[in-house]
Amino acid sequence: MSAATLDTAPRPATSGPRRRRRSRWDRSAIAFVAPTMIFAIVFLLVPMVLAFAYSFAEIAPLSGKVTWVGFANYVTMLTDPTFYRALLNTVLFIVLVVPLSLVIGLALAVLLNSVMPARKLFRTIIYLPLVISGVATGLIGTFLYNETIGVINKALLALHLPTVPWQSEGGPAFASVVLVTLWIRVGFTMIIYLAGLQAVPVELQEAASVEGANAWQRFRYITLPLLGPSTFFLLIMSVIYAFQVFDTVFVLTGGGPGSATEVLGTYAYKTAFGPARDQGYGAAIGVVIFFFTLVFTVLQWRTNRTRDEVA
Structure with missing residues (x-):
């Protein structure tokens, strides 16, 4: 046929x-x-x-x-000192929260991936703050860091130590926001790293041990490189979260004292829905947040892809 x-x-x-x-x-x-x-x-x-x-x-x-009005809102943004303060605070928040959450989450993942009693209980306790809403965690943070009735200052007074002005000075207020955010984010980082650690082949660890590598060398040259995809994912997600952080900061400090803890998210909200009700300018700040997040994600994605191709 x-x-x-x-x-x-x-x-x-x-x-x-x-x-x-x-x-x-x-x-x-x-x-x-x-x-x-x-x-x-x-x-x-x-x-x-x-x-x-x-x-x-x-x-x-x-x-x-x-x-x-065309680009008038963006032109106003260029001469707005509060916007620059919020941008600076956001960048500082990212610089502090992202590396600390990655390091602490990795350390907890390594610890809870080992043989230790009550591992599941500790994993649940560490992950629990992530399940609670940001508003609730902000209220818990207020209960902890309130200057007059807060648990931390009460404990310092009981130990005859000086109290910390968590709400009246910029540095301590910003530190309280960072600490509460770390408390929230560390559980998510730990879970992702736990999944990555459990995917590391045991045969590689055993072979390196036979060759004489100690625990640190096995972690440095075997485990850590194999956690690269987990670190890349966590870096992207953590930076996106930090750029868009709002609820915890708004409830805990409201952006104060002054503008000491003002971030782009809280400034956009207060501009659009506060007394000024300048929703056009607030929308412009939201677009800038989206633009910064998009640019960072694309750059990280291209860098990671280039690194994989070179390897």
């Missing part, structure tokens, strides 16, 4: 029951996906588009009248 005959030979048609079954599967898939898609469009995509559009507008606080 020639090739032409094979090409023109009729193919068996799909049976009716099979076609109907596949159609039912298609409808079921759409039914499962549709709620998530609708939720993402309504509560994620549409607000993002509106925020980008409103960043080029001035919105009247009472009437809601929209007046398009």
Whole structure:
């Protein structure tokens, strides 16, 4: 039989029951996906588009009248000292929180991956703050760091030690925000590193031990490089979280004293929904947060891909 005959030979048609079954599967898939898609469009995509559009507008606080002003909000941002203070605080927050959360989370993961009693209990206790909402953790932080009735200052007084001005001075206030954030984020970092540690082949560790490598050398030259994907993921997620941090800072310090703990998230909220009700300018700050986050993520992604290709 020639090739032409094979090409023109009729193919068996799909049976009716099979076609109907596949159609039912298609409808079921759409039914499962549709709620998530609708939720993402309504509560994620549409607000993002509106925020980008409103960043080029001035919105009247009472009437809601929209007046398009072009790049005026962004020009105002260039001469706004509070915006620069919030940006500086955000960068400082990232520099402190991200490395500390990675190091502490890795140390806890290594400890809780070893043979020790009550490992599951300690893992649950460390991870528990992440399950609680940011507002609740901020309230717990207020209970701890309140200058007059806070647990920490009460303990210092009981030990006849000087109290710390957690709410009236900028340095201690910023430190309280960092400490509460670390308390929240360390559990997430620990869980990701635990998964990475349990994926490290035991054979490599045993072979290195036979060759005379001590525990530190095995960790430095075997375990740590194999945790590279986990570290990359955690770095991206931690920086995104730090750029967008809002609830913990807002509840714990409100951005004060003054602007000592003001970050971009709290400044955007207070600008858009505070007494000024400058929603166009607040939207512009939100767009800047999105831009910084996007640029950092893309740079990290390209750097990580280049490193893998070179290796």
